[in-house]
Amino acid sequence: MARREGQGNEDVSDSDAPGKTAERTEDVWSLGEEAPAEKREETPGRGVPARPGGEAEERPPEEMSTAPGLLETPGEIPARIPISDLSPRQLLELDACTRCGECVLWCPVYAQDSRQELTPRAKARAFRRIVRAQEGIVATLFPQGTWLGRRLNPPERQKRRIEEFTKSLYECSTCGQCHYKCPSFIDTVELWESIRASMVKAGYGPLENHKILTSSVKAYDNPWQQPRSTRDKWARRAHKQRQIAALPRVLGKAKAETLYFVGCTASFDVNIKNVAVSTVRMLEVCGVDYGILGTQEKCCGSVLLRVGDPEYRRLARENIDTFNRLGIRTLVTSCAGCYKTISQDYPKVGAMNFEVLHMVQFIARLIEQGALVFTREVPLTVTYHDPCHLGRASGIYEAPRKILTSIPGIRFVEIDRHHQDSRCCGAGGGLKAGFPEIQQKMAQARVRDAVATGATDFVTACPFCYQGLLVGIIAENAPIRMRDITELIMLGLGEKEL
Numbered sequence: 450m451a452r453r454e455g456q457g458n459e460d461v462s463d464s465d466a467p468g469k470t471a472e473r474t475e476d477v478w479s480l481g482e483e484a485p486a487e488k489r490e491e492t493p494g495r496g497v498p499a500r501p502g503g504e505a506e507e508r509p510p511e512e513m514s515t516a517p518g519l520l521e522t523p524g525e526i527p528a529r530i531p532i533s534d535l536s537p538r539q540l541l542e543l544d545a546c547t548r549c550g551e552c553v554l555w556c557p558v559y560a561q562d563s564r565q566e567l568t569p570r571a572k573a574r575a576f577r578r579i580v581r582a583q584e585g586i587v588a589t590l591f592p593q594g595t596w597l598g599r600r601l602n603p604p605e606r607q608k609r610r611i612e613e614f615t616k617s618l619y620e621c622s623t624c625g626q627c628h629y630k631c632p633s634f635i636d637t638v639e640l641w642e643s644i645r646a647s648m649v650k651a652g653y654g655p656l657e658n659h660k661i662l663t664s665s666v667k668a669y670d671n672p673w674q675q676p677r678s679t680r681d682k683w684a685r686r687a688h689k690q691r692q693i694a695a696l697p698r699v700l701g702k703a704k705a706e707t708l709y710f711v712g713c714t715a716s717f718d719v720n721i722k723n724v725a726v727s728t729v730r731m732l733e734v735c736g737v738d739y740g741i742l743g744t745q746e747k748c749c750g751s752v753l754l755r756v757g758d759p760e761y762r763r764l765a766r767e768n769i770d771t772f773n774r775l776g777i778r779t780l781v782t783s784c785a786g787c788y789k790t791i792s793q794d795y796p797k798v799g800a801m802n803f804e805v806l807h808m809v810q811f812i813a814r815l816i817e818q819g820a821l822v823f824t825r826e827v828p829l830t831v832t833y834h835d836p837c838h839l840g841r842a843s844g845i846y847e848a849p850r851k852i853l854t855s856i857p858g859i860r861f862v863e864i865d866r867h868h869q870d871s872r873c874c875g876a877g878g879g880l881k882a883g884f885p886e887i888q889q890k891m892a893q894a895r896v897r898d899a900v901a902t903g904a905t906d907f908v909t910a911c912p913f914c915y916q917g918l919l920v921g922i923i924a925e926n927a928p929i930r931m932r933d934i935t936e937l938i939m940l941g942l943g944e945k946e947l
Contacts, residue, residue, distance in 0.1 A: 530651045542635045546573045552627035557873040561890040569627040623878035625841040645757030655756040670747040671713040681743040683722040698740035705740035712784035714912040727935035751790040765798040785836035785911035809848040823941035826858030832904040835871035836911035856941040876917025892921025
């Protein structure tokens with residue numbers, strides 16, 4: 450099994466980290482266990498410090514309450530984190546972590562920011578401590594609102610733990626790599642997203658940078674603070690420039706068998722609009738009966754779901770109702786994030802009466818049916834990046850490879866880490882918005898993987914990954930072109946020049 454460079458023989462035990470022993474002693478004491486004698490003597494503010502001779506000095510309660518190390522006035526009790534939304538399985542998973550360290554060796558965020566608190570095992574342990582301090586026997590017998598509760602479980606310590614944990618919780622792309630490497634099969638993506646939802650309910654999340662995106666989704670139905678009226682501007686411009694034969698039909702006003710759900714990134718990002726234009730032109734060439742929602746299309750809600758915002762369910766329900774009324778047979782999307790959200794997360798909100806496909810699945814089906822035939826050679830050497838939401842989350846690996854190898858002239862080479870071991874580009878899970886410098890480093894690492902293959906073009910099937918990897922190419926000044934898979938399809942159909 451491959452290991453991260455420089456970590457192969459490293460002892461990944463938490464106990465090796467500086468200050469871990471003292472931290473563990475403090476944690477045990479906070480849960481009501483007896484601290485060692487030396488801890489009792491050295492800890493200020495316990496009210497009965499030992500005299501040199503070992504005899505304890507008695508002090509009245511009013512004097513003890515203002516002892517050094519405690520708040521002069523009662524501190525604010527941290528808001529309770531609701532754990533009722535976590536399933537019984539997820540609560541068990543918090544204790545199922547064996548701390549083996551396999552996740553540490555594969556975590557793409559830890560590869561760029563090697564602080565132990567960012568590792569999946571450390572996050573599981575940190576949340577256990579928070580829950581036990583809130584729900585454990587000491588907290589139950591001596592609530593923090595009482596004098597003794599404040600002494601045994603100081604609110605400022607719990608607040609500090611929560612603040613530190615929240616930062617670590619969001620410095621994660623929820624790529625799912627740790628889930629696939631975990632010997633205990635802990636579903637880390639679902640676990641982190643459920644905990645994020647609990648943290649938001651308690652008022653600890655999301656991060657400030659995330660609030661810009663979530664507020665925009667609620668106000669404009671997209672995370673990019675763009676007015677709804679411009680959502681179909683890409684189509685109008687493409688038609689005017691004769692890049693597409695006709696304006697797409699707007700479903701709701703017209704009928705079609707297939708809905709092309711464009712998504713926010715392809716609709717509004719000027720660097721990514723070619724994904725939507727290439728997709729529409731390909732659907733035209735293949736004679737697909739399709740339409741779009743135009744200005745009525747809303748964000749799929751992935752942005753809200755990934756950071757824990759409860760408004761996601763409202764938006765998902767509205768979208769499900771809209772889709773179900775259209776009378777479509779198939780919903781197709783170019784975005785891996787939209788695909789994962791609609792195909793896997795929406796069914797938990799409501800039933801849908803249509804099939805959901807990612808564009809690569811739809812194209813592979815057209816090739817099999819003979820509806821899409823390539824007519825021109827494309828003399829390029831390409832490598833492919835498996836998006837996390839399309840690959841690990843959805844198991845779609847072969848469809849994009851089948852498309853690429855079907856295009857005449859293309860020489861396909863596999864990148865070093867691919868399929869379920871694909872290295873995350875860092876664009877998802879709220880990481881890019883919250884920690885852009887870490888995302889850039891992750892993208893640069895992935896771009897170096899691509900350059901090492903000798904490929905001329907780096908291909909993916911997700912506008913968000915396209916956006917994230919482009920950051921890495923620019924930062925590295927890499928001699929490789931970023932492509933969406935639909936661009937290569939257009940080259941193979943003779944609809945676009947090299």
